[in-house]
Amino acid sequence: MSNQSVTNESIEPQNQVTTAVDQVFVELRRAIVEGDVAQGSKISEPELAKRYGVSRATLRDALNRLEACNLVERKANVGCRVVALTPERLIEVYQVRAALEGLACRLAAQNMTDEEIANIKALLNKHLNEQRVKEGESYYQEAGDLDFHYRIIKGSKNEHLFNLLYHDLYQLIRMYRVQMGMTGPRVSKAFDEHLAIINAIENRDGELAEMLMKRHISYSMNNIENKFNAAQ
Amino acid sequence: MSNQSVTNESIEPQNQVTTAVDQVFVELRRAIVEGDVAQGSKISEPELAKRYGVSRATLRDALNRLEACNLVERKANVGCRVVALTPERLIEVYQVRAALEGLACRLAAQNMTDEEIANIKALLNKHLNEQRVKEGESYYQEAGDLDFHYRIIKGSKNEHLFNLLYHDLYQLIRMYRVQMGMTGPRVSKAFDEHLAIINAIENRDGELAEMLMKRHISYSMNNIENKFNAAQ
DNA sequence: CTTTCTCAAATTGTCGACAATCTTGGCACC
DNA sequence: GGTGCCAAGATTGTCGACAATTTGAGAAAG
Numbered sequence: 001m002s003n004q005s006v007t008n009e010s011i012e013p014q015n016q017v018t019t020a021v022d023q024v025f026v027e028l029r030r031a032i033v034e035g036d037v038a039q040g041s042k043i044s045e046p047e048l049a050k051r052y053g054v055s056r057a058t059l060r061d062a063l064n065r066l067e068a069c070n071l072v073e074r075k076a077n078v079g080c081r082v083v084a085l086t087p088e089r090l091i092e093v094y095q096v097r098a099a100l101e102g103l104a105c106r107l108a109a110q111n112m113t114d115e116e117i118a119n120i121k122a123l124l125n126k127h128l129n130e131q132r133v134k135e136g137e138s139y140y141q142e143a144g145d146l147d148f149h150y151r152i153i154k155g156s157k158n159e160h161l162f163n164l165l166y167h168d169l170y171q172l173i174r175m176y177r178v179q180m181g182m183t184g185p186r187v188s189k190a191f192d193e194h195l196a197i198i199n200a201i202e203n204r205d206g207e208l209a210e211m212l213m214k215r216h217i218s219y220s221m222n223n224i225e226n227k228f229n230a231a232q
Numbered sequence: 233m234s235n236q237s238v239t240n241e242s243i244e245p246q247n248q249v250t251t252a253v254d255q256v257f258v259e260l261r262r263a264i265v266e267g268d269v270a271q272g273s274k275i276s277e278p279e280l281a282k283r284y285g286v287s288r289a290t291l292r293d294a295l296n297r298l299e300a301c302n303l304v305e306r307k308a309n310v311g312c313r314v315v316a317l318t319p320e321r322l323i324e325v326y327q328v329r330a331a332l333e334g335l336a337c338r339l340a341a342q343n344m345t346d347e348e349i350a351n352i353k354a355l356l357n358k359h360l361n362e363q364r365v366k367e368g369e370s371y372y373q374e375a376g377d378l379d380f381h382y383r384i385i386k387g388s389k390n391e392h393l394f395n396l397l398y399h400d401l402y403q404l405i406r407m408y409r410v411q412m413g414m415t416g417p418r419v420s421k422a423f424d425e426h427l428a429i430i431n432a433i434e435n436r437d438g439e440l441a442e443m444l445m446k447r448h449i450s451y452s453m454n455n456i457e458n459k460f461n462a463a464q
Numbered sequence: 465c466t467t468t469c470t471c472a473a474a475t476t477g478t479c480g481a482c483a484a485t486c487t488t489g490g491c492a493c494c
Numbered sequence: 495g496g497t498g499c500c501a502a503g504a505t506t507g508t509c510g511a512c513a514a515t516t517t518g519a520g521a522a523a524g
Contacts, residue, residue: 068300092392103331160324
């Protein structure tokens, strides 16, 4: 499994979904991220409990976890709403993301093994070829991008950083990308940026890798922000 | 309340504790952070539920929140343990903290009002005088330090960053500081560092402020790390 | 004596019902 | 006609009991 691409599902392989709360949590999270339930809409506990065929206490538990992921907001004795995707919040989230993934890059430059680095380079080449063949097919770009960032973060060897990025930030970022229709643009440019980053890591130049990653994420944010403004 | 010191309790004034889950959560969090329940120890749901005079479902809800704060770890069908404070985890947490508070400083330099900055400077002078009078009385240093960092983070005007630091990181950091006996050393040095940071912010020099804050936090980590090694 | 299997006790996960709180529509009063 | 209060409905918070899973002690086999 070392040099093979991972899909969104296989990105969390260690947490095998066993309990009912887990299943509802994963299912609801997907529904929110992909827009099956509208952003800003109120969540009715009895209704959703019935839809997922589960007790209300179980559903409430799942909602608590979604709140920890910043995907829903909750007020005592009032209820639960899906978060609203505002441009202001987009900027806030991406500022945090840039700082954390910049750190991840710097740590990766000093902690990744040569083998791990080689695997990422092979992965990039593989994705580049696939992308040339399936021009316009955006899924691979989306999955490939996630995969690249995933490996850098893992390569930092900082468990706490990993959890923070994946549990508290990444689903929210995916939500912005999916619902803004971030499918397949900026592909070749992003590939070049990825390449420059992994090269810096290969040269063990943590400072440069951090800077390149921050810039890469900044570009990505501008891209989404433009879509926002275009759609008003 | 603008130029007045805040205690640990008043740091979260907006979330007035109303529901039973909130009360148990706050109480249990305090007990864990201050070491009333030993790190690494297993948590028995029925026992704690009885002790706090609350249902098991309610207590489980509180445990979920503690898990989101990284204060307990949970495995399905197995149970819940208080986190173990290892030196490795200390380093991980402080690397993340430095990146996030560095960002907070940079943002604060561009977003804080002149009045907010003046209030922090007044606060530092006030704490310095108090510290001179009550030499050795460590609580004020602890509270003053928390207060300073709190205001910088608030001053970043980034809500997401604030939540991340305060909900997912700060209680864990307090846990390290309290249980390692971080009481009152490094006081005058920390004051000088705080002063340098707020001066950089006053000059709207975000880059310098970020660097100083990262260094300040790095020193703070080394201090705790030394205690660790001394205690083995 | 060590290892493995079994089974019972304890612990966790899930559920349906009850109590407390908030919302909303309508009525009285100004 | 507008404003404020009240009651009924709906929604959330909390509880105790039942089901599923894990664990650990003890017996039996090697």
